[in-house]
Amino acid sequence: xxxxxxxxxxxxxxxxxxxNDLYRGPQVFILLSSVSLDSSVAGIFETLTNGGRLxxxxxxxxxxxxxxxxxxxxxxxTRVIAVPSFYKVLLQKLGGQPNNLRxxxxxxxxxxxxxxxxxxxxxxxxxxxxxxxxxxxxxxxWATYVKYAKNESFKATIGRPISDTRIYIxxxxxxxxxxxxxxxxxxxxxxxxxxYLN
Numbered sequence: 001x002x003x004x005x006x007x008x009x010x011x012x013x014x015x016x017x018x019x020n021d022l023y024r025g026p027q028v029f030i031l032l033s034s035v036s037l038d039s040s041v042a043g044i045f046e047t048l049t050n051g052g053r054l055x056x057x058x059x060x061x062x063x064x065x066x067x068x069x070x071x072x073x074x075x076x077x078t079r080v081i082a083v084p085s086f087y088k089v090l091l092q093k094l095g096g097q098p099n100n101l102r103x104x105x106x107x108x109x110x111x112x113x114x115x116x117x118x119x120x121x122x123x124x125x126x127x128x129x130x131x132x133x134x135x136x137x138x139x140x141x142w143a144t145y146v147k148y149a150k151n152e153s154f155k156a157t158i159g160r161p162i163s164d165t166r167i168y169i170x171x172x173x174x175x176x177x178x179x180x181x182x183x184x185x186x187x188x189x190x191x192x193x194x195x196y197l198n
Contacts, residue, residue, distance in 0.1 A: 004197030005137045012041060014190040015140040018162040019046045022145065023103060027052040027079040030071060032086070038137045039107060043081050052079075069093035076100040083108040084132075088115050091122070098124050107133040107142070113154045120150045134158035140191040143167065165189035 019042060029047040031054065033040050047054045055075055057068065069090060071077070077100060082090065084106045104119065111132040119130045135142035144167060146159030161167045169183040170176060177183035 006194040006197055007137075007140055008194055011140040011191055011193060012045070014164070015042070015142065016045045016049055018142075018164065018191075020049060021163050024050075026050045027103070028055065028075060028077050028100070029053070029079040029081075030055040030068070030075070030077045031057055032068065032080065032082050038141045039081055042141050043079070047079070065089055065093045072101070073097060073099055078102040079104075081105045081107065084111045084115050085109060088118070091115075091118055094124070096124065101125060101128040103129050103131065105131045105133055107135075110156070113156075116148050116154055120148060132159065135187075135191075138193045139165075139187050139189075140193065143187045143189075143191060161189075162191075165191060 023046065027047060027050065029043050029052055031040055031043055033043075035044075044054060046052075055071065055077065057071070072080070072090075072094065080087070080090075080101060080103075082104070087104060087106050104125075106115070116130060119125055119128070130148045132146045132148070133142045134144045142162060143165050144158045144161050146155075146157055148154070166188040168176060168186040168188070169181070170186050171181075171183050174186075
């Protein structure tokens with residue numbers, strides 16, 4: 001049964017401010033998700049607060065990847081947020097065509113090494129940075145990120161905390177675990193929601 005997460009305006013302002021600190025500059029963004037998903041807030045407000053151009057997906061059918069690829073090429077889209085499995089298929093649909101993508105963020109699923117390699121080795125994406133973000137809705141969309149670079153060895157990681165966010169790995173007694181020891185992720189900072197509705 002879904003829970004209503006009580007995100008306040010201050011949480012969203014913090015989240016978008018952290019995005020603007022990391023990802024500066026205007027962009028052309030296409031919203032690939034429903035506006036009811038938390039990730040839509042990231043794309044919509046980051047775009048608008050930076051004076052970018054927002055494209056609402058007119059196909060209403062996220063499965064029509066041929067049409068989405070055409071929009072990305074025709075509208076000179078520079079920014080995409082998608083789950084890794086969706087991005088993998090989108091990469092195939094874009095094929096060897098030159099494009100204007102400058103930043104792709106994957107989130108919501110584990111990002112496989114194969115996808116990172118496909119992105120980094122695609123000559124049409126030489127100027128496009130790939131990020132992986134992690135964060136539950138309860139932390140206003142995201143809490144950590146990792147930027148993939150061509151000359152770095154791949155690590156399956158959720159990356160580093162965004163600005164003013166703290167990540168702790170704790171044991172069952174809620175005590176800090178030593179580096180490398182398994183535990184549960186605890187997140188602190190201005191993005192943490194007030195709680196659950198009712």
